[in-house]
């Protein structure tokens with residue numbers, strides 16, 4: 001029996017006017033749905049608009065933006081548009097210091113999400129018979145369950161290896177005949193490094209052919225190196241928890257930008273300062289409106305990711321717009337080991353220790369294939385009580401790890417030794433280089 005096709009020309013290959021008609025129909029439905037949430041009702045009242053004022057896609061600019069701060073302020077259920085009894089899953093961001101965010105899903109939302117991920121994996125040539133190993137963290141990380149359900153939907157033999165334990169990952173790859181892996185680009189380097197240590201040649205000793213890489217920015221050169229090292233094709237995968245997770249935009253076999261699923265999202269690119277639309281092809285902040293979500297639709301969500309829309313048609317036959325690889329962020333979020341971290345989370349923990357002064361410096365490096373974070377923080381007063389300083393370092397490290405999920409190296413330094421310079425203090429130095 002032929003494998004189910006996850007290429008849907010009736011959505012993916014629509015002409016622009018038909019696609020826009022579909023988007024408008026779904027936007028109308030989404031706006032109706034949003035009026036069930038106290039948050040959006042008030043937003044619309046405050047800005048004196050009603051869903052009826054949105055008569056065309058161009059009218060979308062009348063709708064105020066939604067931000068991460070809105071999600072935080074209405075944590076946990078303030079943006080919910082269905083009775084909670086219809087919500088079957090939530091994903092939450094890490095962190096307890098700044099209020100975290102949650103995203104809610106009905107059964108239908110989860111099915112739509114799985115379909116989107118299946119569509120992406122199908123697009124890069126994966127089919128039943130392929131063995132797909134997922135190295136994302138499971139639990140709250142959406143790359144875990146997101147790829148799991150999508151790969152199963154497509155009919156792949158799916159290995160929920162989860163993050164960490166690289167030797168075991170490699171044993172799975174060889175024992176199970178893994179053909180495709182989802183990994184963050186920096187972890188692909190770690191996989192290769194440990195394969196070398198184990199005397200495993202990925203081309204000779206594995207069946208690997210496809211890598212799905214995402215969750216952190218990476219360059220074209222980094223992709224090519226991953227491909228050369230592991231003897232695979234590597235495809236860029238973009239997503240974010242607010243938009244479900246993976247499955248938002250993905251490269252096709254052409255590797256010429258990421259198709260963003262326009263039957264799921266209305267795409268805008270705006271200037272992050274003026275918030276006005278940028279001219280076609282210019283870099284700006286990606287703003288997305290979900291048009292097929294039930295539990296928690298988001299209108300004009302400011303992703304804070306910087307990218308641009310690529311021009312021209314893709315030879316693959318899909319008509320959905322293509323995004324350029326992400327150029328960075330318009331906020332101060334860092335991504336380390338596939339984990340999102342805001343400097344304020346670190347500051348909040350540090351400032352709870354009376355032994356510490358006000359100055360600190362976060363440095364990100366990657367001397368080997370592992371990303372590292374060092375947190376230097378000044379002591380309020382001089383001390384040579386080394387056992388006490390050691391215990392303090394350990395406790396700060398523990399509390400930071402609880403908050404940001406990765407383990408930093410904490411260094412206590414004498415007061416005055418962190419340069420403060422003029423003006424706004426530099427709190428983060430990202431010295432990571434493309435190494436692999």
Ligand code: COA
Pocket residue numbers: 135136137138141142143144162163164165166167184187190215336337338339370405406407408
């Ligand atoms: N994916 C898979 N494995 C990872 C990883 C990642 N993003 N980041 C680190 N690892 C591996 C390390 O290589 C190490 O294994 P090894 O020593 O056998 O090679 C192990 O995880 C522990 O890493 P370490 O850096 O020592 O620990 P940490 O405490 O700083 O980080 C993790 C803890 C790995 C649990 C945390 O970084 C994590 O959960 N990352 C995954 C996030 C994720 O899945 N993001 C995708 C979202 S779509």
Ligand code: AMP
Pocket residue numbers: 142143213214215216217218236237238239240241242245303305325326329335340
């Ligand atoms: P999360 O909500 O934890 O899934 O993190 C989402 C964020 O990760 C996005 O907003 C981006 O900043 C980043 N991200 C995800 N995929 C990519 C990618 N392919 N390239 C660059 N950044 C990415």
Ligand code: ZN
Pocket residue numbers: 252253254259314315316317318
């Ligand atoms: Zn294409």
